[in-house]
Ligand SMILES: Nc1nc2c(ncn2[C@@H]2O[C@H](COP(=O)(O)OP(=O)(O)OP(=O)(O)O)[C@@H](O)[C@H]2O)c(=O)[nH]1
């Protein structure tokens with residue numbers, strides 16, 4: 001499959017037992033060398049509505065238990081939802097720091113420690129607020145025979161991007177697990193500046 005600038009291909013798949021259940025991990029690579037994975041659980045028919053999560057890499061939240069953001073909580077909850085449903089897919093996209101990379105995200109954190117919000121920090125470093133693209137999702141979902149989805153997200157850009165790719169987004173499931181005192185401000189900024197669909201009472205001081 002092609003996008004404006006990248007080609008993607010499927011490489012291999014293998015069993016992935018996890019603390020949440022036994023998934024299968026599917027490996028994909030872009031021409032640029034960027035590697036993405038999809039985790040699938042259970043089985044479905046091509047006409048079924050499949051619960052999916054499109055998760056953007058966050059080393060600090062997903063692997064290091066950071067509470068600066070809600071990523072780790074959402075990752076866990078998405079996998080739990082999929083297992084509870086009996087089938088589903090998690091696309092784990094290597095777009096760390098909303099596409100600016102890990103080192104730049106830490107630079108952005110440093111600026112946030114001095115009072116900037118997440119959007120201001122990105123802009124101060126010379127980046128747009130969100131550099132992510134979702135073109136690779138089409139190949140990944142086609143490969144898994146997923147055409148109709150219930151999307152677990154609060155981010156309206158993800159819903160729009162999937163629709164633009166021709167994927168039938170039947171419904172959206174909010175995923176607002178993991179709001180803590182450490183990340184309330186971050187959630188507020190996502191809601192007020194990036195259009196995420198959180199209920200304001202969740203991040204009220
Ligand atoms: N640039 C930057 N990226 C961050 C920051 N905190 C978390 N991230 C990255 O943000 C991405 C997750 O994006 P979010 O805006 O939290 O959530 P989302 O994926 O847009 O939306 P949901 O589907 O609702 O979770 C991950 O790639 C994180 O690494 C930050 O302060 N600055």
Ligand SMILES: [Zn+2]
Nearest residue numbers: 058061069071
């Ligand atoms: Zn995060």
